[in-house]
Each structure stands twice: as structure tokens, then as C-alpha cells.
Amino acid sequence: MARFCVYLGSRSGNHPEFRQAAIALGSALAKRGHTLVYGGARVGLMGELANAVLDTGGEAIGVMPDHLVEREQAHFGLSELIRVHDMHERKATMAANADAFMALPGGIGTLEELFEIWTWGYLGLHEKPLGVLNVQDFYSPLLTFLDSTVGHGFLNAPTRDMLLDATTPDTLLDALEAQLQG
Template sequence: MRSVCVYLGSRNGHDPQWQQLAQAIGGSIGQRGWRLVYGGGRAGLMGICADAALDAGGEVIGVIPQQLVDREVAHSGLTELIKVPDMHTRKARMAALSDAFVTLPGGIGTLEEFFETWTWQYLGLHDKPNALLNHAGFFDPLLTFLDNAVEAGFLTASTRARLVTATEPEQLLDALWP
């Protein structure tokens, strides 16, 4: 069974399209018979994605630091909820459980997770696909920044080319393992 780690916001965002996007990716992962690995929260896009994967018959593994469990933000209805001592352990455990990484809209935590797994890929610590779901141009400014980094000589074109991008969930999931 393939396992896809999804990084996404713990908030809903202002536009309902982000909630629909989280629901679509979670549902598609579940329908494909893949396992969703994510941060274990019940709030925001995270909870919507997990619920959609579960509703589609998929397995969902959440990995959450005890501090967040204590704040009552853990999702209690998952296939498995793994409680860890801290954020560093959380990210390492999520990466170990996953065959690919997909990033949806979110804030600084979402971006930090995305960049860490992409950096790990660059350093040869794993060879798993890393992807941005650039729905409605959400990540356009980031992609422009990355292209500028290539042009300025701070990022190689081959590293930039390894980043998978698509605008729709099905298209993105299809592109992970062409």
C-alpha cells in the first residue's frame, strides 16, 4: 500500500475552495486504496482531509506531539494516532511512514515541513516524490521565487525539476509515480 504524507493548514482559510481541495485530495487518496499520513489534528484543512480519506474507505495515520494532544487538537477517529514527544520526532516519523509528500495551502508550519522534506531529498536522505498542489495559483509566488533562485545560481535546475506540481488533486496524485 502506498502512503502519502500530506502537509496542509490547521486552519480552514478564508475561501471555501481550500476546504474543498483538502476534501478532494483526502477522498482521492482513500479511493485509490492509499494510506494518508498527516499531522494528526482534527482542526482546519487537516481534519477535513483526514475525514475525507476515512469516508472514502482509506487508512489514515496521524502523528502528533503530546503537547498538541494535551491542547485537545488530536483527531480521535483515525485508523491510528501516533503520539510523539516533539515536532522533530513527528516530522521524522511522518517521513519514515510515507512514500511521497504532497503540500496543500497552509501557513509557516506547512511550508517548513515542505522545505524540510525537499531538502532531505536534495541531500539524498530519501528519494521520494515531493509535490505542491498549486490550485488556483496559491503557490505561484513561491514557484517564482524558486525559479529566481535557479536563475541566480542558488538552486540547480535539476533540483527544481524534481519538484512535482499540478493544479488539481487527481492530476497531482497521478504525477507522483508516472
């Protein structure tokens, strides 16, 4: 099966639906036989997602820089925790270990990771599918903005279309799996 890299918050946010979506996605990944690759934290949505994967019998691989491990953010109950030197190595390691990418709600780190991996796809550095889980319309303003960048001539439609979006974990997984199968 595939390895899905998931970018998401180390905080839980202020809607219970964010937590519920992380748990539902984790369970769905494990039930479908997929492996989770993520940032390795035990807190926030990150911890909820990893715990759901593990509780459903799946495999969860975390990638975390030493300075965050030392700040006691690491989830030591994972199938594997890969320690790296810095954030750049973390993102490269996560990308190298993934077949597809998705983002759940999160802050600037989540957005930075999503945009970097999307840019890498645009530049031809990978051909892996990516999407966002639009829980509680979290990504709706961003998706509208991205559509406007096409209208203003700063982003071409095929590049915009690389970023899939769905409102439920199963719908997003179905779309990403379809692209993986080709």
C-alpha cells in the same frame, strides 16, 4: 498501495476551494487505495482531509506531539494516532512512514515541513517524490520565486524539478504515482 504524507494547514484559509481541494484529495487517496499520513489534527484543512479519507473508506494515520494532543487538537477517530514527544520526532516519523509527500495550502508549519523534506531529498536522505497542490494559485508566487533562485544560481534545475506542482488532486496524484512506479 502507497502512503502519502500530506502537509497542510490546521486552519481552513479564506477560500472555499482550499477546503474543497482537501476533501477531493482525501477521497482520491482512499479511492486509489492509498494511506494518508499527516499531522493528526482534527481542525482546519487537516481535519477535512482526514475525514474525507475516512469517509471514503481509507486509512488515515496521524502523527502528533504530546503538547498538541493536550491542547485538544488531535483527531481521535483516525485509523491510527501516533503520539510523539516533539515536532522533530513528528516530522521524522511522518517521513519514515511515507512513500511520497505533498503540500496543500498552509502556513509557516506547512512551508517548513515542505522545505525540510525537499532538502532531505536534495541531500540524498530519501528518493521519494514530492509536490504541491497549487489551489487558487496559492503556491504560484513561491514557484516563481523558486524558478528565480535557479536563474540567480542558488538552486540547480534538477533540484528545482524535484518539486512537482499541479492544480488538481488527481493530476498531482498521477504525477507522484508515476514517479513511485519509476
